[in-house]
Amino acid sequence: HDKGKAAIVEIETTSYADGSEEPLCMNRTTIYLRGAGGFSKSSPPYSFASYSGNQTPSLKIPKTQPFASYEDITRPSQALLYRLSGDYNPLHSDPTFAEIAGFPRPILHGLCTLGFAIRAIIRCICQGDP
Numbered sequence: 001h002d003k004g005k006a007a008i009v010e011i012e013t014t015s016y017a018d019g020s021e022e023p024l025c026m027n028r029t030t031i032y033l034r035g036a037g038g039f040s041k042s043s044p045p046y047s048f049a050s051y052s053g054n055q056t057p058s059l060k061i062p063k064t065q066p067f068a069s070y071e072d073i074t075r076p077s078q079a080l081l082y083r084l085s086g087d088y089n090p091l092h093s094d095p096t097f098a099e100i101a102g103f104p105r106p107i108l109h110g111l112c113t114l115g116f117a118i119r120a121i122i123r124c125i126c127q128g129d130p
Contacts, residue, residue: 007036034102070120074108082109 001008009031015024075081079092087109090097098106122130 002037002040004037005035007033007039009033068124070124072116072120074112074116078112079106079108082112085109085111087111 001010011029011031012026013029014026016022017024083093091101091103092106092109095105098104122128
């Protein structure tokens with residue numbers, strides 16, 4: 001989808017059991033590409049409205065206030081540490097590359113975000129005992 005200064009790419013994958021035509025699940029990934037737009041004259045409003053209405057959400061978002069809250073900090077070198085996971089994408093380590101991509105500095109890996117979230121769960125919900 002052309003959004004002018006950016007593009008949105010949708011990737012949809014349907015998984016099936018071996019030998020079955022019955023879908024097990026459908027996964028949809030949406031990627032926002034900054035600076036990749038402007039490739040078409042017009043773009044309809046972005047919406048998943050064209051998908052069938054028989055989809056069920058994987059979870060229900062609670063309407064209550066959170067029962068736990070946790071704050072943590074990251075270090076300026078945090079993105080470099082996560083290169084040890086094997087992800088050598090320069091977006092996480094090279095300030096020039098990050099700037100070209102539209103970020104003020106290298107960004108953290110999703111794996112780092114997951115690690116911080118799990119640590120918060122262990123400390124708040126599991127009383128520090130994983």
